[in-house]
Amino acid sequence: MREVKVGLFQSVDGVVESPHLWQFDRFDEELGAGMNSMMEQTDTVLLGRHSYQEWAGHWPKAGQDDPFAAFINPVEKFVASRTLGGELEWQNSTLIQDPLEDFVRDLRQSDGGDVSVCGSISVVRQLLFAGLLDSLQLMVHPVIAGAGKHLFEASDPVTRLVLQDSRRTSKGNMVLSYGRHSE
Numbered sequence: 001m002r003e004v005k006v007g008l009f010q011s012v013d014g015v016v017e018s019p020h021l022w023q024f025d026r027f028d029e030e031l032g033a034g035m036n037s038m039m040e041q042t043d044t045v046l047l048g049r050h051s052y053q054e055w056a057g058h059w060p061k062a063g064q065d066d067p068f069a070a071f072i073n074p075v076e077k078f079v080a081s082r083t084l085g086g087e088l089e090w091q092n093s094t095l096i097q098d099p100l101e102d103f104v105r106d107l108r109q110s111d112g113g114d115v116s117v118c119g120s121i122s123v124v125r126q127l128l129f130a131g132l133l134d135s136l137q138l139m140v141h142p143v144i145a146g147a148g149k150h151l152f153e154a155s156d157p158v159t160r161l162v163l164q165d166s167r168r169t170s171k172g173n174m175v176l177s178y179g180r181h182s183e
Contacts, residue, residue, distance in 0.1 A: 002108050004046075006117040006124050007038060007137040008151065016121060017149035019141070026141045030169035034139075039071040043113040046104070046127075049081035051119035056090040072118070078103070080123050101130045108132070121149055129157065131180055135164060140174040 009019035047055065055072065062069035077093040080100045088095055096103045104127060107115055117124050117133075127133040138151075160181035167175050 002044075002110065002112055002115055003134040004104060004108060004115045004117065004127060004132055005038070005042075005135040005137065006127075006133060007034070007139060008121075008124070010138045010140050010151070011143050011145035011148075012140060013144045013146065014150045014152070015145035015148035016151045021148075022143050022145040023141055024143065026143065026171045026173055028169050028171040028173065030167075030175070031139060031173060034137075034175065036067070038114075038116060039067070041114045042071075042116040043076060044107065044115045045072065045075050045077045046115060046117045046120065046123055047077055047079050048120035048123040049079065049084055050122075052077075052079045052081070052084070052088070052090070052093070055119070056088075056093070060090060078107075080120070100126060101132060104132050121151060124151065125156075128180070129159065133180065135177055135179055136161070137175065137177045140176065142172045 008016045009023060010016050011022055015022070059069050059072050064070050064073075073090075074092060077090065078096050079088060079093055080096050080103075084095055098106075100123065104115070117127065124133070124136070128136060161178040162181045163176065164179050165175070165177040169175065
């Protein structure tokens with residue numbers, strides 16, 4: 001069975017949106033190595049509409065000497081959206097036609113490497129609360145962002161998680177990996 005994973009940069013106060021605005025000089029070699037490992041194990045990416053539109057406008061124009069551009073442009077991408085229609089222009093991008101949860105259940109049963117959710121906070125939330133996310137990795141930066149979108153909301157259900165791994169990087173980031181607790 002394929003695993004569905006996500007890695008999100010997060011501030012100490014829980015902001016996961018636009019990490020380039022608060023990450024500053026805290027991205028270190030260990031985080032880079034973790035991203036390289038994710039890219040090596042992933043052959044399918046899930047995106048929501050907002051992330052797809054933002055990234056499709058940026059990454060195809062980035063030079064292929066950028067390691068993330070070299071990964072994200074050719075990789076198979078599936079986009080969850082209720083408002084996009086027709087053919088998607090970014091190479092290897094397909095609009096998901098089925099309900100997201102059904103699509104991901106089927107995708108997990110297919111052959112291939114890991115499936116990574118990139119950005120797409122609403123997709124992460126939906127898959128986590130549906131029990132379809134195998135690993136939620138939070139890379140907590142030692143910064144208070146102050147403003148921005150949080151992963152969790154006050155109305156979320158109580159959801160038990162189990163710590164899969166934790167480590168501190170040389171620049172003080174905490175990398176915390178969680179899985180869903182089997183109740």
